[in-house]
Amino acid sequence: MITNNPVSLIRKKRDGDALSSDEIRWLIHEYTHDRIPDYQMASFLMAGYLNGLNAEEASALCDAMLHSGIVLDLSDIPGIKVDKHSTGGVGDKLSLILAPIVAACGVPVPMISGRGLGHSGGTLDKLESIPGFNVNLDLDRYREVLRAHNLVLIGQTEDIAPADKRMYALRDVTATVECIPFIAASIMSKKLAEGIDALVLDVKFGSGAFMKTEERALDLARTLVSIGEAAGKRTVAYLTNMDQPLGRAIGNWNEVRESIEVLQGGGPHDVRDLSLLLAGTMIHLGGKASSVEAGIAMGKARIADGSAFRCFVDVARAQDADVATLLAPDTYPTADVSMDVLAAQDGIVVGFDSYEIGMAGVELGAGRLKKEDSIDPTAGIELHVKLGSHVVAGDRLATLFTSLSKSASVRRISERIPRAIHLGNTAVKPVKQVTHVVNRDGVSLY
């Protein structure tokens, strides 16, 4: 390990110069070992935020954060291990659908997911709405379930990328969160720690997404792919539109239920199409299909023959879930209150404020405003309209589900829904759900 001076490295970044990979690694290593204080890292983070980090620096940052903790070695498990990561969006339940599809095609998916915070939900919270589902397996059981079912679904442990955890907490309080190289290094350090061989990324943009513009999403996608490929992992990113919520269900059990519908051959088209694209890409990267298109066809076949849904049920059972509700979703308890939100006028749905809809879901009990908040698995929103839907005054726009006891609170939330579903009187162009694909060869329009 080289010896450096933190002030001279901060100065270098402040003056717009690039740090060497060794310098970045040294900085993160010393920070993680409490030999560089928060205030020096804070100053470095702001200098990096304002002056940027190049691809090599972002890779070194990711690598340093990755090696601050354990890196799983799954080389004893046969096959090309593939995972998927989404930057998060309202109604995004795709992991629940594509993971069993890909696993049913013989590609191992060692999936480590996060919880929801803010307006978009988290895969772990959705899984935990299934009674008994255990997302806290130890590493032996993690391997055992993966080996038996080609799929395992757990939460991030304390041992994975602790430097990322610490730096994220510091970024949060120093206004340095929204910086693409930091975001990319944070995402990739956790994903690379899973011991995967390839990764498919769903980078969302639009009102309901973390990246508000297509341009910034493309920047993030490029950085993510560059880090992944530099780490020797095949990495493909899709840019996808979050101008409307994905599917119709928002909430935890709601979304599990919609996922089951897709796995059983039904469900909303947008959810089904995007799940199949991502799954097809994973199947292709996993070496089980000669092209993405062949992978999609394979995925469809696994839905049709019931094996994808069977895989989901088997993994849930292997992870301690009582699968009765998966097999008969109607038996699941219902929310105390359900309330229809009606259209006040005729019109065509021309736009959504997905962020607002996501936040309404959170406030109904489907998510957390603070880390400590608990989640109501039955709370959420069912949308009855999508972009381009024609509505007549009195039609249902959405149904809200909640166990909030104060009817005034529910009414206040319900009043926000019509404002977040924009009605016009001209037909809308169909939205292009996927706009770009980014891989090691560069960026292409999709």
Place this chain on the structure above:
Amino acid sequence: MITNNPVSLIRKKRDGDALSSDEIRWLIHEYTHDRIPDYQMASFLMAGYLNGLNAEEASALCDAMLHSGIVLDLSDIPGIKVDKHSTGGVGDKLSLILAPIVAACGVPVPMISGRGLGHSGGTLDKLESIPGFNVNLDLDRYREVLRAHNLVLIGQTEDIAPADKRMYALRDVTATVECIPFIAASIMSKKLAEGIDALVLDVKFGSGAFMKTEERALDLARTLVSIGEAAGKRTVAYLTNMDQPLGRAIGNWNEVRESIEVLQGGGPHDVRDLSLLLAGTMIHLGGKASSVEAGIAMGKARIADGSAFRCFVDVARAQDADVATLLAPDTYPTADVSMDVLAAQDGIVVGFDSYEIGMAGVELGAGRLKKEDSIDPTAGIELHVKLGSHVVAGDRLATLFTSLSKSASVRRISERIPRAIHLGNTAVKPVKQVTHVVNRDGVSLY
């Protein structure tokens, strides 16, 4: 006091927006009261370094730091109180000369000075080379000496601008020192705490100065004047050239001795001229002369009639000094070692590396490399050449004085001197010592 969120203020500065004066004041107030942690201030400092602070923000920052501690009220002492501040340079002993000149003209000079750190010396260290000189007077004696002699010379106390002290320490370890609004607010917060009515600033540029370029020095001068005038104090700044050390003496007692020479009508021209310009400006601002030129003439008269030197001796005596050595400088102890540095070739002195010469002086014992280092009052350098001097091989370039016991160390230092005095073979243009004057009306060439 308004309530703010530190993250939103950091974000504002990060995004290039200006903070309101209230927001700046809140930030500094909360930081000083330990309600904002170092890491948030570090992030703010870096955002400010890279995105800048406008004149209003710099004023608010200065004002907040000023009011973090005591602000002396000298309104019961008659007269317009005037002080001078220099950004520091090698051989800069001007305070010792101009303060008694101005005081002898009837303008009260309540001078609070700092210690040397790095390559340039500090007024306090020079004063303390006078046996017994006490720079730590309490506030009652401070007033008493000022009232009796129109002059008092002390060091900064813990009570003055504690926020500046804390922010300076943080800037030092977060690579955010060299930022003009921060530098200006730091300087002015300490000067305004003295209870002065007007201020003359000597902003130096060149190899031996903190500001390496004339452009940055001009920027700093403008900011200093704008803060001073916004605080209701008449403020005039001169831009002065530090491409060669000031005068011939570098060191502590060395410089006191050269100051006595000037106060007695002799001494090097550059020291004498600049002291008189700054003194004349102070006398004018102090209301005792109708113009700077009239002030200069008054100052010259106070040198000629001996009253300026007498004032210096009287103040030294009032501050507990044994003034025998001031009256008979040849009786001062000499350094253990003195060593001449000779020219190796013929030539004309075309340039100095003043920083190198300053650092050589520090290493001989005249300054500190670390805060804890002690100072040898007799150590230093006597230069025998100035820009434009013609030298013949074997001529003395400088004489070094030190009490370092290792002759190898002294030899190593002495070898650096010829490299810092550049000899050429073409005549040099005379250096313009003062290039600009900045006041409330703007910038003029001098």
